[in-house]
Amino acid sequence: MDMSSKNSSKPKAIGVVGMGSFGTAIANILAEKNQVIAFVRRTDLVDEINQQHTVDGQTIHANIRATQDPAHICENCDVLFFMVASSGFQAVIRSFAPYLYPYHMIIHGTKGLCLSLPEGKSLEQLPKIKRENILTMSEVILKETVVVRVGCLAGPNLARELMLGHPAATVIASPYNEVILEGQRLLRSEKFQVYGNSDIIGVELSGVLKNIIAIAAGALAGMGLGENAKGLLVSRGMVEMAYLGNALGGSIKSFIGLAGIGDLVTTCNSTLSRNYTVGYRLAQGESLTEIEQTMQETAEGINTIKVMKAFLEGKGNMRAPITENLYKVLFEDLKIEEALQYLMKYPFSVDVDFL
């Protein structure tokens, strides 16, 4: 605990937990200004990073060192970026909890939701859930650790483009100004713009809910429909995100920001993303089981649709036509063409009614 005060003269290294493609891209940006300690699970990757300065063959900044030890990274860093997949997020956070103290700041870049259900219950047994059963990643951090100064990183940030050094921007969201300022100080460069937002829940949900729309975008492309249809989807998807997100405690403003509409447009056009691929293959006539067999990791959007469906059931009086119809396509054998037809007949009367 006292360690931090002794070393205050020398700037501390910045921690990055998880060196997937996005984690590596962020570590690279951070390493331009600071020493970076990266946490990875695989021993061979630790050696590769420390000896060759590469991740799976791709060159990374020389300021990045790797470790497998949560205690080491927590001791040497005050600021940690958690960039792990949502499926493993809770487990990783738990393994870090014993080494985290209230002076730490955590900024995460994970787009997903966790469930907090009564003990022994699963989503299959509970068709209706409430807001308190759903945790965003920042809520997981607050629940599992003693850290309170938490932020999230979201926006149109395709790792591939960041690695190439193309210009891009991101949003740091946190109720704490100091977290936003710290994130800006660490990340901002000529090629990387960093915006701030105090509505962390809204920004997290933007990143999560847009995955649903990304599946729909893939489906439209898979059916060979053109740009008009995509424009329609992006705009109606936006409305649905705003409604769902608002019901979950996000501010509508955040959904029309960089992490909302900005990320939505990028994702709906990014043909390589997992969510888009799921939609595309569904439209080609494959079933969910077939698709999942050949994908290494589940697309986040599928889980999100399941959770949102249960939330809508619990809410009772709320409609989210895109989510509900995708649910039927994924889990109830509704044909995708029929779903589309249903959507076209849906009585949307007002263009924008949420502002």
Add this chain to the structure above:
Amino acid sequence: METEYIKHKYEPILPLKDEWPVVRLSKNRKDFVKKVAESSKKAILEITNGQVDLLKEELETTLYREKQRIKQNPWDVDPEDDYDFWNDVKSALVQISADTTLSKAEKKEQYISILDKITNRYAEEIASNFVHSHYKLTRRIVTFGFGRLLNAARVKGFKSLFSNQYSLQDKIQIVGATDEIRELASKGTIVMVPTHFSNLDSILIGWIISVLGLPPFIYGAGLNLFNIQIFAYFMNALGAYKVDRRKKNLLYLETLKTYSSEAIQYGAHSLFFPGGTRSRSGMIESKLKMGLLSTAIEAQRMNYQKGLTDVGGKVFIVPVTINYHFVLEAPSLIQEYLTITGQERYYRETDEFSTSYKISKFLVKFFTKGSDISVSIGKAMDIMGNYVDNEGNSYDKNGRIINTQDYFTYNGKVNVDQQREEEYTKRLADRIVEEFHKNNRVFSSHLVAFTAFQMIKAENRKLDLFNLLRLPEEEIELDYELFKQRCEEVLKKILELKSEGKVNTAPHLMQEMDALIAHGLDNVGMYHAKRPLIRNQAGNIVTQDMNLLYFYHNRLHGYELEKLF
């Protein structure tokens, strides 16, 4: 949570009154007031960012509002020179802006000197007048006087006046973490945050503090209470400082907050009613006032900045839940609540506590008839809502000791970040509300009121709250057997919540249901002219006052028990 009543009186933790922080504070009153005024001045200069125009604007706004107050809402307690003082401020302000020969720096200096005068006046006005001999006398009156009354009522015959069969502690039940608060009060500084339903609360808490052997706490009492002589005496005796709710200007609010913060840093144990005022609806407070609460956090951070890192500089938050069967002011409180929520056409501004006579009458009633009060002392927390042990160490959810100072550090150093502390205040408020609900002790009267109201509501599903409350009382009658069955369901759920640590119950809840209902009906709002619940001749449950029934029912709001109906 323990349910054992604390019946014995504790030894004082600081036997010598000179060691009491509040006595030290009153001895150094002059210096302390000066310090508060000075710090407030600095804080306001910081808020106005050194800009003369902004400062001028604040001074003018303050002057305007103060003149309005003097004209429209004067009180007996207001100082006699009120009018003259603000008139002087006015002419001084006019003079500065008219004087063209002054340089900008000179103007600024003059504005600051006006600011200085105002903060000094406010600090002086707010500061408490603790007098130890008054405190001793008050304590004796409360315990002795009340004790006599109590015994006169319960023990028959002339000798009763000298009987010691019943003490106040039979009437007022104290439960919870009493040893912990004593331990911590001798090591660090306590900020006690009770629920607030009745004007009686301040005296009650004052008495509890003395029974627990703690030195007097300082607390902010509404200046309106000082209008009533009997209260003014008690308040001063208990170390109260004055909070004038008519004054909403920045200068006053800053001075008030500074007073509280400086007093906590001084080591004076403090008492806030975090809901601000009495709960109008009868619900446990769920929205707390951030102003005073933030001073606890500020004081803690300041102590860390001063290098007071051991337990001596630590601030402990102790939530206290007070439960009544009967709240004297209930009729006017609920009336006000309904008016504020907008649906009642009129509202009577009668306050049952408006005269000394009425209060004495209530006290006699209270002590001569049986109506118990329970006070639950909650577990102590640090200012971030982490539980602490008797040594003052904070623990995280996994039982690891953590250092509270770490919440205020950035880059290894404690730093000032107002925005951060605002967020921390919200967190603390949420934690206190959570603890209130956990420590709340369900009484028989709450159970019957809640069940009856929900049954009436369920029978009239189409009506909104206000139409429901306007139902003619004579048309409402609940079948006793059905009522009993519903009470059992609610009780079962309450006991379930209790086993999960989400609420607590009074021991009298553990009796056979007919007796329990009878106990509840006898006690719920027992001294009101119109009773919220009684049994009629057919043995069924009826109400004489829906608003009051709603008020007492609200005590169990926030546990999702309404889902049973």
